[in-house]
Every structure is written in C-alpha cells, then in structure tokens.
Amino acid sequence: MHSPELLKGTLQTIVLKVLKDHGRMYGYEITQRVKELSEDRILLTEGALYPTLHKLEAEGMLKTETVMLGKRVRKYYALTPEGRSLVKERVSEFVEFIRTMGNVLQVELH
Amino acid sequence: MHSPELLKGTLQTIVLKVLKDHGRMYGYEITQRVKELSEDRILLTEGALYPTLHKLEAEGMLKTETVMLGKRVRKYYALTPEGRSLVKERVSEFVEFIRTMGNVLQVELH
DNA sequence: CTTATATGCATAATTCACTTATGTATTAAT
C-alpha cells in the first residue's frame, strides 16, 4: 500500500464489512480476502488484525468457533446481531467521511 | 467530527489542496475554510496544523510571508512549485485510496 | 533431505501523527 497513513481508522470497518459479505471467516482468510479485493494494495498485518478481532469479540460484536484441522488450529469469526448493526454504522460513517472529504478537496469520486 | 480516526493521514492533503484552491492563506484562515467546506465536520486543531505547516515549509513545499496587522502577527503560506507537484500527488493518492476502499467495502461512492 | 514459503495464531515493544494542554498576545462584543 502506497500511503499506510490513510488506512488508519479503517481496520474495524474493513474487517466487519468483509465478515458481513462473506459470512464466517478466520483471520488469515480475512487478510487474503482483503488483499484480493484491494488488488494487493491493502495488506493487513497480523499485529493489527488479531488484536482487533479479539477486541470486537470482547465487545460482543463477533462470536468465535475454534476448529481443529488435523493438528492445526483455525478460529472462525462471525458477526453477532450487535455486530451486524455496527457494520452499518461504520460503513455509513465511512461513506459520510468520503463525502465530506470530496467537498473539502473539491474532487469528484466516481 | 464523528470519527476523528478516519481523518488521520489526510491533514497534509487537506492543507495543500485548500492552499492550491485559495492561493495564499494564514493558519487560522485555513482552519476556518476547512470548517466551512466540511460543514463543521472537520475542525483542524492548532496542535496539528501549525507543526504541519512548519514541516511543509521546512521541506520547501510552502513559502511564507509574515505580515503585521497593527500589533498582531499574521503568517501567510503559499505553495512553491514543488508544493504544487505534491498536491497533485497527494490528491490522486487519496482518490486512489477511496477507489480501493470502495472495492473492499463494496460500496458505491456517488 | 533440508530449506524456504505458505498457512495459522498470538502478543510485546515501538513508532508517530495526532489530541490535549498550555502559553502569549490583540481585538471585538456583551
């Protein structure tokens, strides 16, 4: 990603929305999905992703299910009803932010 | 502003673009212009604005002119040629970021 | 066959752009 500064504050929004669109997912899968959707421009780091997932779980926005794959562990995350509300909030907040920035920067976005 | 986290990394872009569109401006004037353009949603704090202006000046992106208004000081900032290049870069970087986020979040931005 | 890469989770240490707090000073309004 060119300018990682811009990404700040968007991590929760990204994780929540991807989970909403894709259903249950595990951490590594989320990083790969975001990489794919962003055409390699957004590479989530583990140091940011896992603490965010844990925090959202602690707040009751996500529920987890741990699955053993042979000897490997995989932890699936899915939205709770409260999480589903939060996604809507976060996404519209982001859209609102973009609209405001469009006005300030006087640029057409699409 | 609702979520100040999203604003991170946009300060330089905002300052540079507003200066490009308006010509020479002083610090306080920039805060007021941004407040106006954003309909009170983006309120630049002095603790962030002045260090940013100083940094951009030190990097040769801005040139200054200090004017005395009776006993008051006013410091005008204007883009240098290098600053003019930087604005284009920063703005297209932001537009690119928005496009990417639109793909990841699967939202239409106007 | 052993080495690198990919998969998979987790957390501690560090960074750095920002907010908050503080300071100085003039002018206009109530």
Place this chain on the structure above:
DNA sequence: ATTAATACATAAGTGAATTATGCATATAAG
C-alpha cells in the same frame, strides 16, 4: 470587566497502527 474570537507556537500525552518475536504445521523447491 469579562468572554469570545483572532492569531501564533510548542510540549506532553495518547492510541492505533507497524515491527519484531514466538510458536507450530504443511508443502514446494533445490
């Protein structure tokens, strides 16, 4: 007279991120 607005500046503190580290299995390459 006191408050709010104008106008600049910088130091201290915060917090979400990056970087670094650790553990462990699976697979491809050489």
